[in-house]
Amino acid sequence: MSKLSKIKINSYIKHTECTTSIGWSGNSELYSVGDDQKILKWSSDGELLAPFQTSLFDKSGDPNSPSLFLTELHWFPATPGKSQTNSEIFVVGGSDGKFYLLARSGRVEKKVEAHKGAILALKWSYEGSALLTAGEDGQIKIWSRAGMLRSCLTQSAFPVYSAVWSPENDQILYSSGKNLVIKPIQPSTKPTQWKAHEGIVLKVDWNLANNLIVSGGEDRRYKVWDTYGRQLYSSILHDQPITSVAWNPSGDMFAIGSFNCLRICDKLGWSYALTEPDSGSIFNISWTPDGTQLACAGGNGAVVMGHLINRRLEWKNYEVTILDDKKVLVYDISIAATETLEFRDRIIKASIAFNHLIVCTPSQCYIYSDKNWNTPAITDLNPGGRVVCIKQCAEYFVIVDTIVGMHVYTYEGRPVSQIKYLGLRPEYVTQHSISISGDTLAIKDRTDEKSIYLFDVTTGTPLASVSGGGPFRHSIEVMELALNQSSLIGATSGINGRQLVIVDKNRDMWITGLIKVNFKKLGTMVDTFSWNDEIDIIAAMVDGKFTVWYYPNAVFIDQDIAHLTKIERDGSTFGRDAQFVSFSGTQCTLRKSDGSLVTVSFISPFPSLLHEQTKKKQWEDAIRLCRYAKMNELWACLAVMAVAGQDLNTAEVAYASIQELAKVQYICYIRDIPSAEARTAELALLRRQPKEAENILISANLIYRALKMWMNLYQWDRALELAVKFKSHVDTVLYCRKKYLKSMDKTEFNKRFLQFNNDPGFEIVEEKILEKISFEEGKERNGKI
Amino acid sequence: MVSVNFDEFSKIRVLDTKNFEASEVLKDDCHLFTEKIGEFSEIVSQFTDILTQKSNQIEKEKLATIGKRIKVETEVESRKSKKLQLKNLLKEAQNELDRLVAQNESLLKVHQEQQLLLESLGMK
Numbered sequence: 084m085s086k087l088s089k090i091k092i093n094s095y096i097k098h099t100e101c102t103t104s105i106g107w108s109g110n111s112e113l114y115s116v117g118d119d120q121k122i123l124k125w126s127s128d129g130e131l132l133a134p135f136q137t138s139l140f141d142k143s144g145d146p147n148s149p150s151l152f153l154t155e156l157h158w159f160p161a162t163p164g165k166s167q168t169n170s171e172i173f174v175v176g177g178s179d180g181k182f183y184l185l186a187r188s189g190r191v192e193k194k195v196e197a198h199k200g201a202i203l204a205l206k207w208s209y210e211g212s213a214l215l216t217a218g219e220d221g222q223i224k225i226w227s228r229a230g231m232l233r234s235c236l237t238q239s240a241f242p243v244y245s246a247v248w249s250p251e252n253d254q255i256l257y258s259s260g261k262n263l264v265i266k267p268i269q270p271s272t273k274p275t276q277w278k279a280h281e282g283i284v285l286k287v288d289w290n291l292a293n294n295l296i297v298s299g300g301e302d303r304r305y306k307v308w309d310t311y312g313r314q315l316y317s318s319i320l321h322d323q324p325i326t327s328v329a330w331n332p333s334g335d336m337f338a339i340g341s342f343n344c345l346r347i348c349d350k351l352g353w354s355y356a357l358t359e360p361d362s363g364s365i366f367n368i369s370w371t372p373d374g375t376q377l378a379c380a381g382g383n384g385a386v387v388m389g390h391l392i393n394r395r396l397e398w399k400n401y402e403v404t405i406l407d408d409k410k411v412l413v414y415d416i417s418i419a420a421t422e423t424l425e426f427r428d429r430i431i432k433a434s435i436a437f438n439h440l441i442v443c444t445p446s447q448c449y450i451y452s453d454k455n456w457n458t459p460a461i462t463d464l465n466p467g468g469r470v471v472c473i474k475q476c477a478e479y480f481v482i483v484d485t486i487v488g489m490h491v492y493t494y495e496g497r498p499v500s501q502i503k504y505l506g507l508r509p510e511y512v513t514q515h516s517i518s519i520s521g522d523t524l525a526i527k528d529r530t531d532e533k534s535i536y537l538f539d540v541t542t543g544t545p546l547a548s549v550s551g552g553g554p555f556r557h558s559i560e561v562m563e564l565a566l567n568q569s570s571l572i573g574a575t576s577g578i579n580g581r582q583l584v585i586v587d588k589n590r591d592m593w594i595t596g597l598i599k600v601n602f603k604k605l606g607t608m609v610d611t612f613s614w615n616d617e618i619d620i621i622a623a624m625v626d627g628k629f630t631v632w633y634y635p636n637a638v639f640i641d642q643d644i645a646h647l648t649k650i651e652r653d654g655s656t657f658g659r660d661a662q663f664v665s666f667s668g669t670q671c672t673l674r675k676s677d678g679s680l681v682t683v684s685f686i687s688p689f690p691s692l693l694h695e696q697t698k699k700k701q702w703e704d705a706i707r708l709c710r711y712a713k714m715n716e717l718w719a720c721l722a723v724m725a726v727a728g729q730d731l732n733t734a735e736v737a738y739a740s741i742q743e744l745a746k747v748q749y750i751c752y753i754r755d756i757p758s759a760e761a762r763t764a765e766l767a768l769l770r771r772q773p774k775e776a777e778n779i780l781i782s783a784n785l786i787y788r789a790l791k792m793w794m795n796l797y798q799w800d801r802a803l804e805l806a807v808k809f810k811s812h813v814d815t816v817l818y819c820r821k822k823y824l825k826s827m828d829k830t831e832f833n834k835r836f837l838q839f840n841n842d843p844g845f846e847i848v849e850e851k852i853l854e855k856i857s858f859e860e861g862k863e864r865n866g867k868i
Numbered sequence: 869m870v871s872v873n874f875d876e877f878s879k880i881r882v883l884d885t886k887n888f889e890a891s892e893v894l895k896d897d898c899h900l901f902t903e904k905i906g907e908f909s910e911i912v913s914q915f916t917d918i919l920t921q922k923s924n925q926i927e928k929e930k931l932a933t934i935g936k937r938i939k940v941e942t943e944v945e946s947r948k949s950k951k952l953q954l955k956n957l958l959k960e961a962q963n964e965l966d967r968l969v970a971q972n973e974s975l976l977k978v979h980q981e982q983q984l985l986l987e988s989l990g991m992k
């Protein structure tokens with residue numbers, strides 16, 4: 084059923100000479116410039132619109148002045164968060180070293196002398212506040228919006244063939260011979276420079292959303308880089324030099340152009356499709372702002388328009404193929420049935436998960452349930468915005484668009500909430516920077532990569548539990564984040580059982596609950612990870628090993644045996660840089676760096692059963708399951724779950740099965756404690772949360788036990804503090820301290836204890852104290868507190 | 869000295885009759901001659917026309933032949949490039965196939981594992 088991905092193209096030769104550059108205006112008209120000294124205006128269907136009248140090429144009075152040939156064109160960008168139809172001017176660069184600001188009407192607004200020799204690259208910054216130009220003279224200059232010189236950034240020994248802004252507009256990436264250079268705009272900061280190609284680098288592009296760099300050169304290769312200059316992908320040798328590269332605005336793919344060759348590639352570098360238009364060398368590629376279509380400037384005067392067809396999405400037994408820009412084919416493998424869905428407008432984004440297919444066109448969002456492909460729920464989208472990302476969870480899905488920000492809907496199409504915060508830049512959002520679950524939405528902020536924002540899905544308000552509603556900060560930059568997806572029941576309902584996992588810049592993976600943010604490290608050198616879409620299991624590629632945490636919560640409960648709750652398998656089948664695509668049921672699908680999907684089911688079905696049973700507190704069944712499965716990991720999980728669920732018998736059996744004798748003994752000790760609160764407190768101690776244990780004891784008025792706990796932990800200061808605070812057993816504490824010091828053969832050195840020792844009010848009478856202690860113990864035993 | 873006389877038709881003559889007759893003959897001969905010359909030049913011009921036509925034709929044919937010859941020569945090259953193009957497309961399709969084969973293999977393996985798991989569950 085599956086069809087090959089293809090690029091559908093239409094080629095039009097209307098320029099009589101080489102087409103040098105192209106650009107889409109905000110209202111999806113295409114402008115092309117050529118060496119025939121013409122600017123042509125096209126509709127998005129490839130029709131030539133009314134001729135573009137301009138006085139740009141008139142030789143004003145002086146017939147001997149050299150002719151002007153245009154080299155580059157760039158439309159003024161749309162203001163972030165605003166509709167894209169408002170840009171009125173564009174800039175063109177000429178072979179005479181000048182750049183010209185042109186109005187939509189064709190009027191030449193400004194003419195600025197910029198470089199010696201031709202201008203080779205020019206680009207507005209993303210919000211349009213500045214313009215960069217680069218020329219044959221090796222200089223890069225930055226200009227104000229009105230065309231006033233702000234700074235001359237650099238002077239290199241080679242002509243600068245290509246230069247682009249960084250996503251934050253604070254750095255400029257340019258080509259310099261065989262090298263790529265990232266130069267911060269701030270003066271006196273050191274540039275990053277690396278050798279990128281064996282030949283001259285002809286084109287570079289830097290993506291706004293995923294922060295990756297792609298470059299193409301005369302060595303006939305294209306390469307993908309991260310911002311530190313690490314090579315993520317290097318292509319095979321092409322027949323001709325790579326003359327153009329261009330990222331799709333959402334950063335999920337890029338296009339490369341060569342002589343009679345156009346290719347669209349995944350962000351990881353592997354190629355979706357190749358086509359061979361009769362266009363000559365493709366000098367420039369421009370994507371429409373919604374990323375559905377691209378246009379190329381061909382060396383023989385051609386303007387080639389194309390879009391990718393037959394893109395495939397997979398989920399469980401469904402295969403969704405976006406056949407054309409308005410048609411989707413759904414194939415159900417299990418019953419070999421197909422459904423064709425047609426749309427009035429172009430499809431911008433589609434997503435399938437959790438039994439629902441979501442398709443976004445520029446104006447509407449269609450929601451299909453897998454039970455009914457005929458009648459979708461339809462909601463209207465904000466016109467003029469661009470859908471950046473769709474993210475689903477079992478109950479809701481969120482659509483991120485460039486105007487309203489994040490909009491949460493139910494699968495019936497009912498809007499649930501609209502989430503926005505100060506400084507949100509929707510165009511930066513990627514699949515890895517946002518996560519939604521049944522109650523919480525987490526998003527990472529690009530302007531400050533250490534911040535994570537958390538929101539209540541149903542109300543759209545920030546989670547109050549986290550630092551008063553503001554973002555919470557990790558110590559270093561966060562690269563990926565994801566919330567657990569299990570539907571929570573009973574004691575773990577709401578955000579109580581919600582957990583967030585992040586991977587930071589050092590590739591360390593951390594987990595935290597959302598009630599109190601407390602990051603615990605799960606692993607290091609994590610390449611990619613995923614939560615299971617039903618239960619709380621994490622799978623990850625850790626240092627080349629495929630690792631599964633059957634109960635990640637274990638790190639909060641019993642760190643000693645947390646390592647027993649995970650399994651490691653050889654991950655060599657995935658190669659380097661594989662990425663998780665889905666993790667549902669016991670099956671994991673990863674995409675290898677060459678683009679192939681690999682599915683594995685290393686994951687046993689027992690842990691998910693165990694999760695369910697323990698959630699319902701069916702401890703007997705859980706023990707039986709573990710006995711049946713005979714898996715150490717499962718016993719370890721059960722031990723931790725039993726501690727979490729405060730079922731001591733089960734915990735004892737489970738700990739015994741994994742030979743944790745100390746824990747078994749401790750559990751037995753806990754079981755013999757007469758009062759329930761004290762048992763809870765001891766379990767808190769087992770989780771290494773003495774503060775929590777103290778709170779439990781104090782609120783149950785078990786002051787003596789709290790004191791004893793601190794004394795057993797040798798936290799004498801805290802014990803004394805409590806005793807003084809509650810005005811009981813101060814002498815007991817002093818007595819115990821004295822006994823301890825004596826056994827250690829030391830004299831008192833603690834100032835507070837010295838002070839209290841000298842206080843005649845706290846005379847230590849051993850008999851009295853022992854009497855008091857036995858009284859307390861008896862009181863607890865009889866349940867009279 | 870000019871002698872004036874009358875001829876036999878009683879017309880006044882400046883030349884004597886003999887001369888006059890000779891000149892008449894000359895006149896007729898001249899007329900004939902110019903006529904013939906005219907005819908001749910027409911024939912010549914027609915001939916040259918035909919020649920130029922022919923030469924044009926030849927020129928055209930020549931160009932066409934040259935064109936064809938070049939075409940034949942470049943055909944080798946263009947076939948090469950076409951072959952290359954097709955090869956590229958083939959390579960692309962092959963890559964896609966490899967990806968699908970890898971996916972298929974992994975799915976088959978999963979299938980097998982699931983089958984084994986089912987069996988082992990049945991056994992116990």
